[in-house]
Amino acid sequence: GENVEQHPSTLSVQEGDSAVIKCTYSDSASNYFPWYKQELGKRPQLIIDIRSNVGEKKDQRIAVTLNKTAKHFSLHITETQPEDSAVYFCAASPNFGNEKLTFGTGTRLTIIP
Amino acid sequence: GAVVSQHPSWVICKSGTSVKIECRSLDFQATTMFWYRQFPKQSLMLMATSNEGSKATYEQGVEKDKFLINHASLTLSTLTVTSAHPEDSSFYICSARDLLSSSRTSYNEQFFGPGTRLTVL
Numbered sequence: 001g002e003n004v005e006q007h008p009s010t011l012s013v014q015e016g017d018s019a020v021i022k023c024t025y026s027d028s029a030s031n032y033f034p035w036y037k038q039e040l041g042k043r044p045q046l047i048i049d050i051r052s053n054v055g056e057k058k059d060q061r062i063a064v065t066l067n068k069t070a071k072h073f074s075l076h077i078t079e080t081q082p083e084d085s086a087v088y089f090c091a092a093s094p095n096f097g098n099e100k101l102t103f104g105t106g107t108r109l110t111i112i113p
Numbered sequence: 114g115a116v117v118s119q120h121p122s123w124v125i126c127k128s129g130t131s132v133k134i135e136c137r138s139l140d141f142q143a144t145t146m147f148w149y150r151q152f153p154k155q156s157l158m159l160m161a162t163s164n165e166g167s168k169a170t171y172e173q174g175v176e177k178d179k180f181l182i183n184h185a186s187l188t189l190s191t192l193t194v195t196s197a198h199p200e201d202s203s204f205y206i207c208s209a210r211d212l213l214s215s216s217r218t219s220y221n222e223q224f225f226g227p228g229t230r231l232t233v234l
Contacts, residue, residue, distance in 0.1 A: 034222070041204075042227065042228070043206060043225040043227045043228055044157065044206070044225050046222055046223075049222070089156060089157065100147065100159055100162055101159070101223060102159075103156045103157045103158075104156065105156050106156050
């Protein structure tokens, strides 16, 4: 089955700086890669996703890059703000999300004011 | 749109009792629902995939007789934790996917419920 690894497990950055979280996956059949933000005790919220036919996608301060050959994808948050502090999870799924998601282990991001 | 609710939001029960958790899609028909378990400071682990009108598919290591899943309608799936024990204490989250609507956001997004925190004494 799919195995998704995520690094780092914790990340602290100064407000205004950029944050990068990286994930690798094992199953070459995976072609849909969403990123979720989860605040303590709350539901995961989709913040951005990407399909395997695209190498990069951007939405305001958030971007995701995908290297299908190397089987890794990354989340980039620029101009970080205190409200970006949360746990972030990457995930992978085959069949463009029509099948189950396999989640990474999560990254606790802390933005230092 | 695309709202998923869960009930209850939290529950405390005695060891040996059974607890039922409901997951509802409020404004769309969910042909597939997923049940996850999340222990403190850990990731979401898929327990089972629930398809309307058919038996759930359980992940390896998840006891189907202990975690009973029913998806009797296109808007409701239930998870029953039978004979709960303290080690079952966790955050249980459902998600629902709408394959029928083309107006949803990208790529068959899964919409998550708010979660149910189960504490077994």
